[in-house]
Amino acid sequence: xxxxxxxxxxxxxxxxxxxxxxxxxxxxxxxxxxxxxxxxxxxxxxxxxxxxxxxxxxxxxxxxxxxxxxxxxxxxxxxxxxxxxxxxxxxxxxxxxxxxxxxxxxxxxxxxxxxxxxxxxxxxxxxxxxxxxxxxxxxxxxxxxxxxxxxxxxxxxxxxxxxxxxxxxxxxxxxxxxxxxxxxxxxxxxxxxxxxxxxxxxxxxxxxxxxxxxxxxxxxxxxxxxxxxxxxxxxxxxxxxxxxxxxxxxxxxxxxxxxxxxxxxxxxxxxxxxxxxxxxxxxxxxxxxxxxxxxxxxxxxxxxxxxxxxxxxxxxxxxxxxxxxxxxxxxxxxxxxxxxxxxxxxxxxxxxxxxxxxxxxxxxxxxxxxxxxxxxxxxxxxxxxxxxxxxxxxxxxxxxxxxxxxxxxxxxxxxxxxxxxxxxxxxxxxxxxxxxxxxxxxxxxxxxxxxxxxxxxxxxxxxxxxxxxxxxxxxxxxxxxxxxxxxxxxxxxxxxxxxxxxxxxxxxxxxxxxxxxxxxxxxxxxxxxxxxxxxxxxxxxxxxxxxxxxxxxxxxxxx
Amino acid sequence: xxxxxxxxxxxxxxxxxxxxxxxxxxxxxxxxxxxxxxxxxxxxxxxxxxxxxxxxxxxxxxxxxxxxxxxxxxxxxxxxxxxxxxxxxxxxxxxxxxxxxxxxxxxxxxxxxxxxxxxxxxxxxxxxxxxxxxx
Numbered sequence: 001x002x003x004x005x006x007x008x009x010x011x012x013x014x015x016x017x018x019x020x021x022x023x024x025x026x027x028x029x030x031x032x033x034x035x036x037x038x039x040x041x042x043x044x045x046x047x048x049x050x051x052x053x054x055x056x057x058x059x060x061x062x063x064x065x066x067x068x069x070x071x072x073x074x075x076x077x078x079x080x081x082x083x084x085x086x087x088x089x090x091x092x093x094x095x096x097x098x099x100x101x102x103x104x105x106x107x108x109x110x111x112x113x114x115x116x117x118x119x120x121x122x123x124x125x126x127x128x129x130x131x132x133x134x135x136x137x138x139x140x141x142x143x144x145x146x147x148x149x150x151x152x153x154x155x156x157x158x159x160x161x162x163x164x165x166x167x168x169x170x171x172x173x174x175x176x177x178x179x180x181x182x183x184x185x186x187x188x189x190x191x192x193x194x195x196x197x198x199x200x201x202x203x204x205x206x207x208x209x210x211x212x213x214x215x216x217x218x219x220x221x222x223x224x225x226x227x228x229x230x231x232x233x234x235x236x237x238x239x240x241x242x243x244x245x246x247x248x249x250x251x252x253x254x255x256x257x258x259x260x261x262x263x264x265x266x267x268x269x270x271x272x273x274x275x276x277x278x279x280x281x282x283x284x285x286x287x288x289x290x291x292x293x294x295x296x297x298x299x300x301x302x303x304x305x306x307x308x309x310x311x312x313x314x315x316x317x318x319x320x321x322x323x324x325x326x327x328x329x330x331x332x333x334x335x336x337x338x339x340x341x342x343x344x345x346x347x348x349x350x351x352x353x354x355x356x357x358x359x360x361x362x363x364x365x366x367x368x369x370x371x372x373x374x375x376x377x378x379x380x381x382x383x384x385x386x387x388x389x390x391x392x393x394x395x396x397x398x399x400x401x402x403x404x405x406x407x408x409x410x411x412x413x414x415x416x417x418x419x420x421x422x423x424x425x426x427x428x429x430x431x432x433x434x435x436x437x438x439x440x441x442x443x444x445x446x447x448x449x450x451x452x453x454x455x456x457x458x459x460x461x462x463x464x465x466x467x468x469x470x471x472x473x474x475x476x477x478x479x480x481x482x483x484x485x486x487x488x489x490x491x492x493x494x495x496x497x498x499x500x501x502x503x504x505x506x507x508x509x510x511x512x513x514x515x516x517x518x519x520x521x522x523x524x525x526x527x528x529x530x531x532x533x534x535x536x537x538x539x540x541x542x543x544x545x546x547x548x549x550x551x552x553x554x555x556x557x558x559x
Numbered sequence: 560x561x562x563x564x565x566x567x568x569x570x571x572x573x574x575x576x577x578x579x580x581x582x583x584x585x586x587x588x589x590x591x592x593x594x595x596x597x598x599x600x601x602x603x604x605x606x607x608x609x610x611x612x613x614x615x616x617x618x619x620x621x622x623x624x625x626x627x628x629x630x631x632x633x634x635x636x637x638x639x640x641x642x643x644x645x646x647x648x649x650x651x652x653x654x655x656x657x658x659x660x661x662x663x664x665x666x667x668x669x670x671x672x673x674x675x676x677x678x679x680x681x682x683x684x685x686x687x688x689x690x691x692x693x694x
Contacts, residue, residue: 208581209579373657448585452586555602558600
């Protein structure tokens, strides 16, 4: 970036500075810590200079926004042209409760919906399954049949709003339900906008909501990709998610590496299923975490864009530049929020959201301050949304593209993140790819180790968490929290029972039979799931077919 | 040798229900093991029946349930009930997770010995078990 002669001069001055100015300062005033490390536990130097990015080629490695390798952003004007989508994740209780929250959020300026499902739905069980006891409607909305989905989107025009659904194991079922609701509203699949998370690999690595073993789960996923590619051109077939990897305790580097490697695995499967890379790569989207280490997070997003563009180009040589663009949603780090002094979470969230915006996110969810205690109240979720709006409209950080680009520290960090991610790629390649690596517990153990290290750093006060291991307050002001009463479960069970009574038993049985036959064969599973859903077969019944044909994945349970 | 082994505290760390948040459970399991205890970890998605059956079979001194999904008001009482049924009255039940203060008070009144919320250090849990399980 800088000519050799100038670099030599900088090097000489740097040595001089170290021996005089820096040395003198350290003698009078030693540094606060023996060593400074990032949240990923990587050393941070006292100062970064052009020497740290000496080998970089501006045009090749950084370039211009909207152009390969997209380090500075995927659009030429980024947030000057369009702000990110403010998309708060919501879902609790029954479909009616969540529908009310959706209408409220849309009235407050939210631009897209993001559905949180309860644990039984995420695991593919109905509300009346014994293992669902106590969990119905608690961490999200309970969806058993198409009827729940119809209520969930009542009064919401699906041709105008984009919907993101956080669902993985049973993703195919919820996609089919969404298609069926749209059909009833008269909206064709081609008009639907939104995202299905459907990232099954990260379930085994981190989020841990699965149904079948990885191999058949990848078949179901490939069928989703193929179906969406053929019928839903405006729909993101997968949201490849590092978010949960980070929440499970990974470092930023692990989040970056495992997520991108998962993404490349999905591209391989799509190609193997007969798709052209340009047909579906532009509809793959990503989902990252925004944690506390401000610069490391921004570097992570920049490195992610660069690696994705480079790898897609190298491996598949697509013709459409959109295939090389990594588009991503961000959520602030739930795992960074503390139950102690919960209002402090508003400040944490602000810093994290700012990192996501400066990192060039396309969509953002800001966590509510009370989420360590319960699901967010309306007041808490409003403050979280306002945080985004203040960054967007008051901070002026959106006025130029990639404003921190060119910072010696940030560029160096971006390079380091990239190198560290490639180190993990090599290890995963050596294990035979992501699925064999999961079977061997490699990503799981790496994350666990990082989580344990971080816990120890907090306990030893190597990392300070305000209100937890320092600045602890004895008296805590109680905050209002949202409560989900047992009546939610009761109401949901009644509705499920009614649906089962009312549906046409012959049509229902035939649809499940057809699905079973399809699962045993090779045809695409989306159409038979759609038929089953329309016959009011439940999430649990459809997933039981998968469990029966494909088997159940058991947690290896190592620690 | 056998006598020394007998002195070790045996703990079952369990993840009941459908909750998949296992970071805390695994950190605690690892920390207790590093502190010299014998730790059995159930893995995810255990029913209360499975948890109690494992506790019985493994002859543990304590069961620690980790619950972050909000299902604690069902799962803790159910495990306590089954422990009574199976004669595990000497086994201590404790837990951790996202559990509101008022629920903690109720659960403790029912017989749950202690509930640790987020922000607890592993040292606190180790100390608590050492003080409350006399071997």
